[in-house]
Amino acid sequence: MKDTQHLYEKTISSQTIYEGKVITLKVDEVLLPNGHTAKREIVTHQGAVAVMALTDEGKLVAVRQFRKPLEQVIVELPAGKLEPGEEPLACAKRELQEETGYQAKDYTLLSSFYTSPGFANEILHLYLATGLTKGESQPDEDEFVEVLELTLEEAHELHRLGEIRDAKTVAALFAWENRLLHGKK
Amino acid sequence: MKDTQHLYEKTISSQTIYEGKVITLKVDEVLLPNGHTAKREIVTHQGAVAVMALTDEGKLVAVRQFRKPLEQVIVELPAGKLEPGEEPLACAKRELQEETGYQAKDYTLLSSFYTSPGFANEILHLYLATGLTKGESQPDEDEFVEVLELTLEEAHELHRLGEIRDAKTVAALFAWENRLLHGKK
Numbered sequence: 001m002k003d004t005q006h007l008y009e010k011t012i013s014s015q016t017i018y019e020g021k022v023i024t025l026k027v028d029e030v031l032l033p034n035g036h037t038a039k040r041e042i043v044t045h046q047g048a049v050a051v052m053a054l055t056d057e058g059k060l061v062a063v064r065q066f067r068k069p070l071e072q073v074i075v076e077l078p079a080g081k082l083e084p085g086e087e088p089l090a091c092a093k094r095e096l097q098e099e100t101g102y103q104a105k106d107y108t109l110l111s112s113f114y115t116s117p118g119f120a121n122e123i124l125h126l127y128l129a130t131g132l133t134k135g136e137s138q139p140d141e142d143e144f145v146e147v148l149e150l151t152l153e154e155a156h157e158l159h160r161l162g163e164i165r166d167a168k169t170v171a172a173l174f175a176w177e178n179r180l181l182h183g184k185k
Numbered sequence: 186m187k188d189t190q191h192l193y194e195k196t197i198s199s200q201t202i203y204e205g206k207v208i209t210l211k212v213d214e215v216l217l218p219n220g221h222t223a224k225r226e227i228v229t230h231q232g233a234v235a236v237m238a239l240t241d242e243g244k245l246v247a248v249r250q251f252r253k254p255l256e257q258v259i260v261e262l263p264a265g266k267l268e269p270g271e272e273p274l275a276c277a278k279r280e281l282q283e284e285t286g287y288q289a290k291d292y293t294l295l296s297s298f299y300t301s302p303g304f305a306n307e308i309l310h311l312y313l314a315t316g317l318t319k320g321e322s323q324p325d326e327d328e329f330v331e332v333l334e335l336t337l338e339e340a341h342e343l344h345r346l347g348e349i350r351d352a353k354t355v356a357a358l359f360a361w362e363n364r365l366l367h368g369k370k
């Protein structure tokens with residue numbers, strides 16, 4: 001790996017502004033590589049998983065839900081926050097079953113990525129899940145989701161209409177199309 | 186579009202916790218569809234752009250920079266925040282030139298997506314830029330970036346090594362591979 005020490009910012013001080021249930025906000029003062037100082041607003045988050053679950057018929061399992069920050073109902077991959085100490089794969093299995101009722105025989109990690117590295121440390125582990133069997137969903141008491149099964153064409157149409165419009169689901173659409181172009185179902 | 190009113194959460198009250206330079210944090214109390222109440226921690230952000238710029242030789246223009254929330258140097262697409270009132274396309278052109286020195290003849294919007302819809306309203310407009318010509322970069326005084334040009338193979342290797350690990354750049358890698366599988370350069 002390339003030496004990158006000359007790009008680093010050194011923390012001078014750190015102030016916690018808010019500690020919430022989902023996120024914590026802190027503001028750090030940093031020393032820049034040129035000797036100047038700057039403030040960095042930083043949201044910390046425990047991390048999350050998302051599951052690109054494909055049925056044997058080649059359909060994507062998705063959920064429709066309201067997202068308060070957007071004041072919109074959107075269609076997304078099943079996803080959820082890691083519980084303290086929880087392994088990402090265990091979280092993926094739990095969230096897929098709770099939200100959609102599906103269980104999967106095979107899980108493959110496609111990528112682990114930071115959702116918004118400019119201001120947040122949230123990491124999202126994106127899994128492909130295949131070999132699905134359908135059971136009953138068990139959403140949290142205060143969780144309201146509708147389960148959908150989409151062909152690639154239907155998913156593209158929802159993307160064009162702006163109903164699919166979050167990073168993990170858009171990334172999954174591109175990955176799914178790749179998979180099909182490579183001749184996989 | 187499907188009727189989704191039954192999924193909505195109604196705002197009961199909203200409290201602004203912090204107004205920063207990049208983000209604002211508020212906490213809303215909401216009425217859920219089942220009549221319960223809940224708190225929603227919400228980060229608001231002015232939105233951003235990212236550019237998947239491909240050279241005539243078929244290489245991806247990327248930047249290596251330090252990200253304080255991650256305490257890591259990572260490799261990403263050129264990107265930046267929208268200025269007040271700025272059109273996303275104008276922002277894309279500005280950020281590509283400032284960070285990398287490149288100008289592009291052709292821009293195509295690939296997707297506009299929310300980076301983390303569970304707690305933030307940040308939207309990111311992802312453009313494909315082609316027909317590149319190279320000039321001088323003009324980074325902001327307090328911005329420290331190194332410009333790279335990567336083959337798809339090199340980009341995949343950086344993804345495997347964990348140096349490419351943010352949502353927009355991973356989404357772009359999948360989209361780039363699609364493009365090549367479709368026979369485009």
